[in-house]
C-alpha cells in the first residue's frame with residue numbers, strides 16, 4: 001500500500017505430522033506498520049512466528065524478509081537480518097540478571113566485539129523499556145509485567161527492523177496493558193521498528209494495530225481495519241461459534 | 246537448585262569481584278611454588294600422585310568448557326585423551342619424536358576429530374548426548390583394537406624417557422603442571438569471553454539464544470574442539486608417562502566418568518571449580534586408600550561422591566557461595582579487559 005514491504009508470506013503451510021497448523025496463509029507487513037495477528041487458541045499464530053524466526057521450517061510456501069528468502073537462513077542469521085521476537089511464555093535466561101540478559105542479546109544480536117559496548121547499549125534499551133532500575137535483579141524475581149518488558153528489551157537489543165511480539169499483554173492488568181501499548185507505539189515511532197504482534201486481548205489489539213489479520217484453524221479468515229474485523233462475520237464465528245455469526 | 250546455580254554465578258559474574266580479581270595472582274603464586282617443589286627433592290610417590298591429580302584437574306577443567314559452560318554433559322572425554330595418547334605414542338615408536346613435542350600436534354588431531362564428530366553429536370541433547378559420547382569412546386576404542394598399525398589389542402611399549410627414575414618423575418610433574426596452568430588460562434579466558442557468554446546463553450535456552458543471533462552450532466563445536474584438544478594434550482603426556490599404550494588404558498570410560506564427577510564435585514559454573522574438585526577428590530581418595538585399604542576406600546569414596554553430587558548439584562563452590570550477595574548485575578565489574586574477541 002503506502003510504503004515498502006518488509007515481510008511477506010505466500011502459501012505458508014506447516015504440518016505437525018498429520019496436523020496442519022497453517023494452511024496456505026498469505027500475508028504481508030509493510031514498513032512502519034503495527035499489524036495484529038489474532039485468532040482462537042491453536043489457530044497457528046505462534047507457529048507462524050516460529051516460521052518467520054526460523055525455529056521451524058514451512059512444509060510449503062515461502063516467507064521473505066526485506067527481499068531475502070528466509071528458507072536460506074538459520075535462526076541466528078534471521079536475527080542478524082533484523083527480525084527480533086518475543087516468546088509467548090517468557091523465557092529469559094534464568095541464571096542471569098536483567099542487565100546480563102539484555103547485554104548478552106546485544107552482544108550477539110548486534111555482533112559486537114566488546115562486552116563493554118554491549119552493556120552500554122543494553123542499559124539504553126533497559127532505560128527505553130523502563131526497566132533500568134531493575135537491572136541487577138535476578139530475572140526470576142521479576143513480576144510478570146517486568147518479565148514481559150524484559151522479553152521486549154532482549155528482542156530490541158538485537159537491533160531489529162521487524163519486531164514480532166507474541167501475546168505481550170497476556171496476564172497483565174489494565175494499567176499494565178496501557179503501559180505496554182504506549183511502549184509499542186514508542187517502539188515504532190522513536191525506534192522506527194515495524195511491529196507484527198499476536199494478541200489475544202481483542203480490545204488492546206484494536207487500540208494498537210492499524211491492520212489486523214485473523215487466523216482460524218490455520219487459515220487466514222479475515223484481514224482489515226480493526227473496526228471492520230470487530231464486525232466481521234467469519235471472525236465472530238471463529239471466536240464465538242457459528243451461531244453468533 | 247536454581248538458587249545455587251545463581252549463587253555460583255554470583256562468583257562467576259558479579260559477586261566477589263575482589264576474590265575473582267585476586268584469583269589469577271593466587272594462581273601465579275601457586276604455580277611458582279608448585280614449580281619449585283622438586284627443589285625440595287620430594288619422593289617419587291608424591292611426584293607421581295601430583296602428576297595424576299594435575300592430570301585429572303586439567304581433564305575436568307577442559308571438560309567443563311562443554312559440560313559446564315554449555316551444559317552438554319559429555320561422557321566421552323577419554324576419546325580425545327586416547328587419541329592424543331595414541332598419536333604421540335605412535336609418533337615416538339615410528340619416528341622417535343619426543344612426546345613432549347608431538348603432544349601438541351596430537352592435541353590438534355584430537356581437536357580435529359572433535360570438529361568432525363561435533364557437528365552430528367552436538368545436535369543431541371541431555372541423556373542422548375551423554376549416551377552417544379559414551380558410545381563414541383567405545384567405538385574409537387574398538388576401531389583402535391582392530392587396526393594393525395595401532396598395534397591392535399596388544400598395545401605397545403614406549404622407550405623410557407632418557408632420565409633416571411626420579412628426574413623422570415620430576416620432569417613429568419613439571420610438564421603436567423604447565424599443562425594444567427595452560428588449561429586454566431584457556432578455560433578462564435573462555436568464561437569471560439564473548440564465547441563464554443554465548444555458551445551460557447546456550448545452556449540457559451538454546452532456542453531463544455539463536456533468536457538473539459547466537460550461532461549455537463558454531464559455538465558448541467568451537468567449545469568441543471577446544472575441550473578435546475586440551476584433553477588430547479594431556480593424553481599424549483600420559484601415554485609417555487605410562488610408557489605403555491593400550492586401548493583399555495587410553496580409551497577408559499573410568500577416565501571419562503571420573504572427569505565428570507570431579508567437575509561436578511568442584512562446581513561446573515566457574516573456571517576453577519573442576520580443578521578444586523579434582524584436587525580435593527584426589528587427596529581424599531589417596532588418604533582413604535592409605536588409611537583403610539583400597540577396596541573399602543573405593544566403596545566409601547563412591548558413596549561420598551554420590552552423596553555430595555546429590556546434595557550439592559552445583560558442587561562445593563556452588564554450595565559455599567550460597568551466601569554470596571554483593572553484585573551489581575553487570576558482567577563488567579569483574580572483567581577488567583575492555584576488548585573481547587569472539
Ligand SMILES: Nc1ncnc2c1ncn2[C@@H]1O[C@H](COP(=O)(O)OP(=O)(O)OP(=O)(O)O)[C@@H](O)[C@H]1O
Nearest residue numbers: 016021039040041042043044045046047048088200
Ligand atoms: N511443536 C509442536 N508439535 C506439534 N504440534 C504443535 C507444535 N506447536 C504447535 N502445535 C499445534 O499446532 C497448532 C497451532 O499452535 P500454535 O501454538 O501456533 O497456536 P496459537 O494460535 O499460537 O495458539 P494460542 O493462542 O493458544 O497461543 C495447535 O494445534 C498446536 O497444538
Ligand SMILES: [Mg+2]
Nearest residue numbers: 045046047088
Ligand atoms: Mg500462541
